[in-house]
Amino acid sequence: xxxxxxxxxxxxxxxxxxxxxxxxxxxxxxxxxxxxxxxxxxxxxxxxxxxxxxxxxxxxxxxxxxxxxxxxxxxxxxxxxxxxxxxxxxxxxxxxxxxxxxxxxxxxxxxxxxxxxxxxxxxxxxxxxxxxxxxxxxxxxxxxxxxxxxxxxxxxxxxxxxxxxxxxxxxxxxxxxxxxxxxxxxxxxxxxxxxxxxxxxxxxxxxxxxxxxxxxxxxxxxxxxxxxxxxxxxxxxxxxxxxxxxxxxxxxxxxxxxxxxxxxxxxxxxxxxxxxxxxxxxxxxxxxxxxxxxxxxxxxxxxxxxxxxxxxxxxxxxxxxxxxxxxxxxxxxxxxxxxxxxxxxxxxxxxxxxxxxxxxxxxxxxxxxxxxxxxxxxxxxxxx
Numbered sequence: 560x561x562x563x564x565x566x567x568x569x570x571x572x573x574x575x576x577x578x579x580x581x582x583x584x585x586x587x588x589x590x591x592x593x594x595x596x597x598x599x600x601x602x603x604x605x606x607x608x609x610x611x612x613x614x615x616x617x618x619x620x621x622x623x624x625x626x627x628x629x630x631x632x633x634x635x636x637x638x639x640x641x642x643x644x645x646x647x648x649x650x651x652x653x654x655x656x657x658x659x660x661x662x663x664x665x666x667x668x669x670x671x672x673x674x675x676x677x678x679x680x681x682x683x684x685x686x687x688x689x690x691x692x693x694x695x696x697x698x699x700x701x702x703x704x705x706x707x708x709x710x711x712x713x714x715x716x717x718x719x720x721x722x723x724x725x726x727x728x729x730x731x732x733x734x735x736x737x738x739x740x741x742x743x744x745x746x747x748x749x750x751x752x753x754x755x756x757x758x759x760x761x762x763x764x765x766x767x768x769x770x771x772x773x774x775x776x777x778x779x780x781x782x783x784x785x786x787x788x789x790x791x792x793x794x795x796x797x798x799x800x801x802x803x804x805x806x807x808x809x810x811x812x813x814x815x816x817x818x819x820x821x822x823x824x825x826x827x828x829x830x831x832x833x834x835x836x837x838x839x840x841x842x843x844x845x846x847x848x849x850x851x852x853x854x855x856x857x858x859x860x861x862x863x864x865x866x867x868x869x870x871x872x873x874x875x876x877x878x879x880x881x882x883x884x885x886x887x888x889x890x891x892x893x894x895x896x897x898x899x900x901x902x903x904x905x906x907x908x909x910x911x912x913x914x915x916x917x918x919x920x921x922x923x924x925x926x927x928x929x930x931x932x933x934x935x936x937x938x939x940x941x942x943x
Contacts, residue, residue, distance in 0.1 A: 626825060745774070
């Protein structure tokens with residue numbers, strides 16, 4: 560009974576694993592899960608206190624669909640200072656980050672359009688592309704390129720139907736970080752071929768080597784770039800569902816037409832808390848990033864010591880994407896780890912064809928769990 564449109568969309572690999580984990584736990588199994596992309600830290604107290612104050616002030620009605628003015632101004636200021644993008648409040652739409660990607664696909668893609676995206680890449684990009692009737696064109700990456708798209712490989716896949724390029728740096732699932740040189744070269748491709756860029760920068764603060772660089776800061780790119788960001792990863796606010804799009808006023812107004820006919824606006828009493836997140840103390844965020852760096856080094860060292868695994872050391876986010884030697888599909892390998900070791904990881908093939916023979920492990924977990932999980936993985940691989 561469901562639409563052909565929905566039938567074309569695969570089930571989320573990450574959600575599929577999490578559902579299996581929930582079922583096994585209900586049956587009494589002790590599962591160590593490294594499958595979800597969620598910080599294991601609590602939202603900082605100053606942000607929570609701001610939200611409580613909003614509720615106590617009875618700030619519970621609709622807000623403007625674009626977001627409250629104070630938050631749009633705070634996002635614009637952050638974007639100018641951190642991303643060097645010439646942004647004003649009128650260039651900001653407040654919306655859940657995932658919804659931003661969905662609306663961008665519906666607003667700018669028509670049936671038959673092609674979208675270039677990294678292989679592997681986050682599972683929801685393909686789903687949004689297909690729901691819009693467009694076609695995902697994967698740009699292969701590998702361990703040898705540290706899982707970053709090269710400008711040459713992007714250009715090879717540009718056709719007359721190419722409508723959009725999706726960038727995600729730092730990346731989910733690989734933790735790769737694109738160089739400024741490569742981003743500049745891809746910007747040249749976008750300008751030369753009149754292509755829109757969707758730049759998902761949700762992990763921009765969780766970076767260990769190199770610097771984050773926003774493609775919309777380049778000459779001629781602001782009007783053709785949709786810069787998407789949010790609070791979920793940086794401030795451990797995944798459940799708050801708060802993010803934003805930065806774009807030209809024309810593009811913001813176009814996307815806002817979808818917003819008014821979908822979620823209408825973000826939750827009112829969370830928006831003052833978002834202002835506090837952006838403008839308040841940043842010490843907790845910095846401590847979280849420092850802890851992620853420590854965990855990155857720990858899990859990579861443990862992977863090096865595990866026979867049958869090899870891994871590119873990621874430069875950002877909180878994922879590793881190891882390659883395994885076993886002759887089996889990534890789904891079968893992940894199932895083996897789940898059943899034999901009671902460790903949940905996400906099969907690499909869920910993120911694209913080049914993800915096969917890999918798996919994603921989120922190190923947004925305690926040091927104790929990382930050590931125990933890697934010991935179980937080592938044991939399960941020895942028993943293959």
